[in-house]
Amino acid sequence: xxxxxQFPSHSVIEKGQTVTLRCDPISGHxxxxxxxxxxxxxxxxxxxxVKESKQDESGMPNNRFLAERTGGTYSTxxxxxxxxxxxxxxxxxSSQLMNTEAFFGQGxxxxxx
Amino acid sequence: AQKITQTQPGMFVQEKEAVTLDCTYxxxxxxxxxxxxxxxxxxxxxxxxxxxxxxxxxxTEGRYSLNFQKARKSANLVISASQLGDSAxxxxxxxxxxxxxxxxxxxxxxxxxxx
Numbered sequence: 001x002x003x004x005x006q007f008p009s010h011s012v013i014e015k016g017q018t019v020t021l022r023c024d025p026i027s028g029h030x031x032x033x034x035x036x037x038x039x040x041x042x043x044x045x046x047x048x049x050v051k052e053s054k055q056d057e058s059g060m061p062n063n064r065f066l067a068e069r070t071g072g073t074y075s076t077x078x079x080x081x082x083x084x085x086x087x088x089x090x091x092x093x094s095s096q097l098m099n100t101e102a103f104f105g106q107g108x109x110x111x112x113x
Numbered sequence: 114a115q116k117i118t119q120t121q122p123g124m125f126v127q128e129k130e131a132v133t134l135d136c137t138y139x140x141x142x143x144x145x146x147x148x149x150x151x152x153x154x155x156x157x158x159x160x161x162x163x164x165x166x167x168x169x170x171x172x173t174e175g176r177y178s179l180n181f182q183k184a185r186k187s188a189n190l191v192i193s194a195s196q197l198g199d200s201a202x203x204x205x206x207x208x209x210x211x212x213x214x215x216x217x218x219x220x221x222x223x224x225x226x227x228x
Contacts, residue, residue, distance in 0.1 A: 009156075033215065035216070106156050106157035
């Protein structure tokens with residue numbers, strides 16, 4: 001069974017550009033989470049989907065970040081326009097139920113220059 | 114509010130020895146879960162072990178065990194018989210069982226296993 005897959009693994013963009021990150025959760029997992037780790041700091045929650053609905057988006061830093069999960073399958077996280085402080089590793093995780101363990105993807109390392 | 118504290122930014126251990134990685138937590142949820150994840154240099158987050166707040170026994174998974182002391186609000190990870198492949202970042206995380214159940218992470222501990 002395939003795990004959580006994230007694309008791309010690395011992205012380097014200039015300040016002001018747009019980047020879209022993609023996450024394919026484990027098949028059948030209704031819960032999908034986005035997290036971010038900025039250099040040297042803790043991993044922080046961004047948002048949580050249950051199927052295609054946003055259950056909790058309290059961690060989204062500002063309106064430059066837009067997450068979607070059309071059809072309840074894969075999810076995208078778009079940053080537009082990117083700023084230097086958006087650099088970090090973006091993780092996606094999925095779980096079958098809300099109270100079961102979450103399985104993480106390998107992360108997307110975003111560098112904004 | 115929920116909080117995880119990992120006070121050891123780095124730990125060193127020799128191969129085949131045991132090591133304890135510290136984790137303390139704070140939560141007002143009556144029911145919660147504690148997780149440990151390993152992040153090797155390749156970047157992926159690997160789930161290691163889970164402890165529920167009402168579990169009577171400490172969780173164990175192979176060489177990993179969780180020393181859960183509820184009164185002290187600590188959930189230390191014990192790795193027995195360390196291997197070179199255990200060198201990685203280790204994150205402790207907390208999830209309350211009320212509300213939206215997001216994971217709250219600590220800052221991590223970098224473990225280096227030497228031959």
